[in-house]
Amino acid sequence: MNETDITRQQKTTASTCKVCGESAQYSYYGAIVCRSCKVFFRRNILKKSTPLRCDYDGNCEININNRRICTYCRLTKCFAVGMTSDLIRGPQTAKHRKAESRSSTVTALARINEASLIPTVNLLRADQSTLSVDQWNQISNIVHCFDTYSGFAFVENFVKEQDTLPLKSRFKYSSVSNFFTSVMTSVQLVFEKNRDFLSLSAHDRNTLLHHTVEYTTGVGVASMLCQVQLFANPSFFNSAELIFRPPAVASFVRLIDQLDPDVSVVKLMCAILSFMTSRYTTYSSTVTANLSDVIAVIRIQDMYGDLVWRYLLYKYNYRDAVLRFFNLIKCFFLINDSIAEAYETRKYADMINSIIESTEETGTCQN
Incomplete structure (x- = not known):
């Protein structure tokens, strides 16, 4: 620990972080938290930037899987569990340090307290579209569903387990193959739990499963690997x-690099993909089924597209919203390329068939 980061840490028995729930052993800045939350708190206390804001009215649940999503709610929770900037110390004199600490705390709290005012002022000034309460609830449900069922905890555990192995034994073919199969299956579960998906007929649910599984699993896994x-x-x-x-891996890595850094946008993008009515062209002896109520599916897809656009306008200026929406379209083409390349291998086709069979066995696509 260097001179600029003296945290007065105290060793404790094995416990959990009071902010995100990850395992923690030390008290940092007045509360038992993990190292990630300790670094987050210090960085935001010392940061002099624009006020923070929460897109969900300050009601985000902070846990190990979604702690990076909302800075506002995470910092608020840091203060709520007892973390204090008085314990952030550096090489300054004690008098200057105390004054600086008070100033940093005031700045951080001001960034939180001013947050609720900024979106409304910005929307009125820019004459941007607003999101209704129902639309915010839809966005919140989509994000929450992804966080709950996507299997990100499995991804983190896989990385931790591999890190405990000798270097020569890490990320072997069999373990990586099983990893992709498992995480792709978990991601597909996100869309099986979608209320709009469940509102469709069993025939259309099954048809969408066969049409979109490569897209939803591809972008969902790309988001977590990113x-x-x-x-x-x-x-x-x-x-x-x-x-x-x-070639398939190269296309997939390009997709990862192209994904929007706003994870909420990526999760909304996955929701749009789960209701796609068109797909890449492959030559197959199997006759694909048509949707019985294509209008209902298109209506849901349009609704999600509108949610993404309104969310982008709410959070960013008009120019950035256009650029980010255009970037989503580029991602659609990239995932298309990645799927086409991956289907050149029997292994990928087997993975997709396994996911479809597993989903059909659960009865989600049945009456």
């Missing part, structure tokens, strides 16, 4: 190339 940076590991990268072929 957060843990697994493709930066050479061993994982090499095993992935053996499973899916180098």
Whole structure:
């Protein structure tokens, strides 16, 4: 620990972080928290930036899976559990340190307290579209459903387990192959729990499953791998190339790099993909079924597209909203390329068939 980061840490028995629930052993800045939340708190206390805001009226639940989503609610919870900037110390004199600490706390709290005013003022000044309470609830439900069922905890546990192995034993072909099958199956569960999906007929649910499973699992997995940076590991990268072929992995990595850094946008994008009525063209002896109520499916897809656009206008200026929406379209083409390349291998086709069979066995697509 260096001179600029003296935290007065105290060793405790094995416990959990009071902010996000991850395992924690030390008290940082007045509360038992994990190292991630300790770094987050210090960075935001010392930061002099624009006021924070929450897109969900300050009601975000902070846990290990979604702690990076809302800075406003995470920082608010840090203060609520007893963390204090008085314990952030540096090389300054005691007098200057105390004054600086008070100033940092006031700044951080001001960024939180002013947050509720900023979106309304910005929307009125820019004459942007607003989101109704029902639309905010829809966005919240989509994000919550993804956080609950996507299997991000499984991804983190996989990385931790591999890190405990000897270097030569990490990210072997079999473990990486099983990892992709498991995480893709978990991601698909997100869309099986979607209320709009469940509102459709059994025939249309089954048809959408066959039409969109490659897209939903592809973007969903890409979003999680982007957060843990697994493709930066050479061993994982090499095993992935053996499973899916180098061209498919290259396309998938381009997709990861292209994804919007706003994870809520990516989750909404996945929701749109789960109701796609068109797909890439492949040559198959199997006759694909048509939707019985294509209008209902298109209506849901349009509703999600409208949610994304309104959310972008709410959170960003008009120019940035246009650029980010255009970027989503680019991502659609990238996932298309990635799927087409991956289907050149039997392994990928087997994974997709396994997910479809597993979903059909659960009865989600049945009456």
